[in-house]
Amino acid sequence: MDTILVVNAGSSSVKFRIYSIENEGMLRQQLKGQIDGIGSRPRLRASGGEGDPLADRAYPIDAVPDLPSAMEIAGAWLRDELCIHPIAVGHRVVHGGPDYDRPIQVDHGVVTRLERFIALAPLHQPHNLAPIRSILANFPALPQVACFDTAFHRTHSAVADHYAIPHGLHAEGVRRYGFHGLSYEYIAKTLPKIAPKIAKERVIVAHLGSGASMCALSGGRSIESTMGFTALDGLPMGTRPGQIDPGVVLYLISEKGMSAANVQNFLYRDCGLKGLSGISNDMRELETSDSFNARLAIDYFVYRIGLNAGMLAAALQGLDAFVFTAGIGENSATIRARVASQLGWLGVSLDQAENARHSRLISGSNSRIPVYIVPTDEELMIAQHTLSLLTKRPTTNARQERAS
Ligand code: ADP
Secondary structure, three states, X not given: OOEEEEEEEOOOOEEEEEEEEOHHHOEEEEEEEEEEOOOOOOEEEEEEOOOOEEEEEEOOHHHOOOHHHHHHHHHHHHHHHOOOOOOEEEEEEOOOOOOOOOOEEOOHHHHHHHHHHHHHOOOOHHHHHHHHHHHHHHOOOOOEEEEEOOHHHHHOOHHHHOOOOOHHHHHOOOOOOOOOHHHHHHHHHHHHHHOOOHHHOEEXXXXXXXXXXXXXXXXXXXXXXXXXXXXXXXXXXXXXXXXXXXXXXXXXXXXXXXXXXXXXHHHHHOOHHHHHHOOOOOHHHHHHOXXXXXXXXXXXXXXXXXXXXXXXXXXXXXXXXXXXXXXXXXXXXXXXXXXXXXXXXHOOOEOHHHHHOOOOEOEOOOOOOOEEEOOOOXXXXXXXXXXXXXXXXXXXXXXXXXXX
């Protein structure tokens, strides 16, 4: 049976999934796996479609020093031991820049264009591109598709896309992009099956995971996001601060003598729930802690979600539904209840029993606005895009033409 490989590569891990292409182009997840601890304690773990364990192997550091070697090990395991030979590979690529408003089949020219956006996402883009390059080198005939976290937000109006800075910077790419686009696209595609009328209206989606953001959907299209130029802006996250006065960055440089690299590391790794609690970036740990700072971190997280929801409701000029998704949004009844109470002024109230059961619809019958939990599936979105680019003639995209 034909299969598609989905790759999501980060700085020290590569996650992968295999989807089989069933009748009428339906995709079924056949296995998922990852190699983590690249360059430190490399380990391959994988499980089948039913969660059945398939592999758990440790490797010496020098066998897996970097992403290309991890890709080779994962690829050899799939080919030689499982006899899986994917017909295409879909990749998560965080930044598509101003031009790419949809997934694209990659070749060397596209990779070169995507390298221009490394400066816009230095902690993600290089790692996303590494496996693409290594597959291009080793399997040049294997079709590869890049799916961008920014693409779904390219529907924003000019006013939402700008910062109040001189135009030259906007022209060179300093814009409000928005991220988690594959997750929001999946929700926008799923919502019509759950609530067809509401899917056409004004919806706020809260993607609350290690990274966290919210998106304003109008008729299924993104019109505003809490994230901007980078995935640092907006809500506080596991280790990122979210919205912060740029004056704080100037203070770190001028008064603390921090270099650009130190500030970058600080903002991506030492802030957010971890920085504020001083305990952990993991919401589960904070929820069970009775430390004052853990409570403060949760209070701050919930408060900022409420503030940002107000902002997005203003962008939408009203609100018809609210959706929770991702690790915290799908699993933490406590955080959902606290966010809902922040949104009480909008007419939101939860059915606490449905919320505790993690039901699909968790708002009470007296809630003016329905509240849903919709588990996200970014990998499935990537597999679907990859399949549809393979089976359709590629449509010419004026923006892509301009990009070349
Ligand atoms: P990402 O894909 O961005 O790494 P996830 O969407 O998997 O992140 O979310 C990860 C976060 O979800 C974890 O850091 C943890 O804080 C949170 N999480 C997962 N399960 C629960 C739970 N049962 N209760 C509270 N938080 C949870």
